[in-house]
Amino acid sequence: MVIILGVERLNESLVVIVRGIIAFFSLLFFTRILGKQQISQLTFFDYIVGITIGSIAATLTTDLTSRALPHWIGLVVWTVLSLSMQLITIKWRRAGKFIGGEPTVAIMNGKIMESTIKKMRFRGADLMEQLREKGVFSPQEVEFAILETDGRLSVLKKAENQPVTPKDLNMPVGKKGVNTELIYDGVVYHQNLKQVNRDRKWLDTQLQMHGIKDESEVFLAVFDPESGQFYIDRYEDKVKNLTDMSDYPEHE
Template identity: 60%
Template sequence: MQIMWIGGWMLSETLVVMVRAVIGFFTLLIYTRMLGKQQLSQLTYFDYILGITIGSMAAALTTDLSSTAWPHWVGLTAWTAAGLTMQWVTLKWRFASKYIDGEPTVVIMNGKIMEGAMRKLRYRASDLMEQLRVKDVFDIGEVEFAILETNGTLSVLKKTQFQPVTRSDMNISTQYQGIGTELIYSGVIFDQNLKQVYRDRSWLDTELRKKGIQDSRDVFLAVLDTSGNLYVDTYRDRVESPVDTGDFPGPY
């Protein structure tokens, strides 16, 4: 900790960096929440660069004591504002959206590779083969359509003869399957979720007792699926022969 005592008064570089870190951290947190909930895989290349630039400005705000925090913070705010403006413009104006974000490009149409479209995107055949492999397609002859999305991912539609058979094809009846509801997490019962699935605590206690669990606080996770099955995981896992995936005895 570098503290300079000047005539009995404290000038602390560490303290200044800590205060600026708090400013940078919470500003970044607020701004990224404002910029939206896009997942990393959904980001366009520009969104990615935007994130890096804003992050590096927050880092400079924290540790670059050769200038005040203000210009860095203004830069951070301006880039965020520009990002928000672009988001708003592309949301409201379809032309701008196509112009800025680009359009998905068909790179395989009816089983034929679109070399011209690929050349325009500077997208190589090896890139295509690689992205097809990522999609578990090892034979390009199986592909009817492949579309390169604006975020760089490849969407693939296989020829019908190579698509897996579904229950619908076999005329097998199916049951509705929705999203499971968490009833207990870390020993805490969610009454709100219980109410949502028309159950109560006494029902939950009975179900837990059926599984040999006396106290809900012993439960790490309990989820009720739409078929009415209750999945319960307790803190005490009784695994008789655990599988060790490590290849080094440790200690780590």
């Protein structure tokens, strides 16, 4: 009897080892397919998806009461759906806003947008905590604070409160604003043009000044109405001597 129990436990252990290896390398392969968005742009939904995929992989390894194949298929389904959501949010801007949400202005010119942070279910204590993490101890020092879709707070200090500030040097300072997207993925956003009191003719002139004949050549164009700065990023950047962050040669 003891020998039989020992053999059964050994068989169970071997099954767990094999299923664990399958789950481990499946998870490794699927996370590589999903890319870095799961980490670098982790929204609450991405977080839940990641936990669920990990839970399925764990069940695939240790649940010996059911066959491994259904769990593995579930792992594939969740991975494919997550990848599909990524592709949809990249391709369709409206879908991206609906699925991933939008950044929200929490502080403007030193004033806290109370109605906005309440709508986002963000407490004042949470806001102050994140400000302190940015080295800001008073909202009065902030020009803009934007609550990102992953819950992080991006802070733009007022010009006189920047490190090595013009105020310390007795220099006049100019206001800085929030960049407004005018072109994204080759598409002009006319509503944003109106928001910054500009028209299509002005935009075409700016594009021509940068040697661009059509907006389809532009990946991103943003404009700061306060400073008048206009930034354009083309699809073909023509960058020479591109820095390679990889540890491996391109062709190995």
